[in-house]
Amino acid sequence: MNTKKMLAGMLLIGACLISQAQTSKKNASADPDNLAKEYFSQIMGVANNAMTNTKLYQFVYEWLGTPYRLGGDSKNGIDCSKFSLAVYENVFNTTIGYNSRNQYANVKQVNKKDLQPGDLVFFKIRSRQITHVGVYLGDDKFAHAASSRGVMISDLNEAYWKRYYYNGGRPFEESSRTMTANSGLDNEDKNLN
Structure with missing residues (x-):
């Protein structure tokens, strides 16, 4: 039983970390400076x-x-x-x-x-x-x-x-x-x- 609880807890923590990382990535790409850099990067090579x-x-x-x-x-x-x-x-x-x-x-x-x-x-x-x-x-x-x-x-x-x-x-x-x-x-x- 303790093994199941520990495994469930680890899965929950892992899911939270993945969710947080995805949210951070979305926020970073929404930054106007990053968007501008990405755009100019493509235009100017x-x-x-x-x-x-x-x-x-x-x-x-x-x-x-x-x-x-x-x-x-x-x-x-x-x-x-x-x-x-x-x-x-x-x-x-x-x-x-x-x-x-x-x-x-x-x-x-x-x-x-x-x-x-x-x-x-x-x-x-x-x-x-x-x-x-x-x-x-x-x-x-x-x-x-x-x-x-x-x-x-x-x-x-x-x-x-x-x-x-x-x-x-x-x-x-x-x-x-x-x-x-x-x-x-x-x-x-x-x-x-």
């Missing part, structure tokens, strides 16, 4: 556990499909450096340079393997100088304004991006510093993305 800044992914999502326009800075058209500038101003409350080379001059260089979401990724496309910039999202994905397709998400491991990848960068951590364009650039340099 970045693992849910790699998504550290929902505001970053929300901002990028809102701009996806915006057409490319050299010198543009609105949803009517934007270029790569203005897109990364908009990300930093709106997500991180930081101003960075106005073209890709200015931006590179205002960051601490980061190895590709050490990139974190929000870091900048720089490319030298058919040039000896930096000509393109994007914002790293995680899992080798980055958001950028491509001249061919506008604001989009690409993979650093794609042959094209792998070929032209130059370096990553993270803005200096001095919170009071506002990063600006280099004043010594000539007019030709100011027209770069």
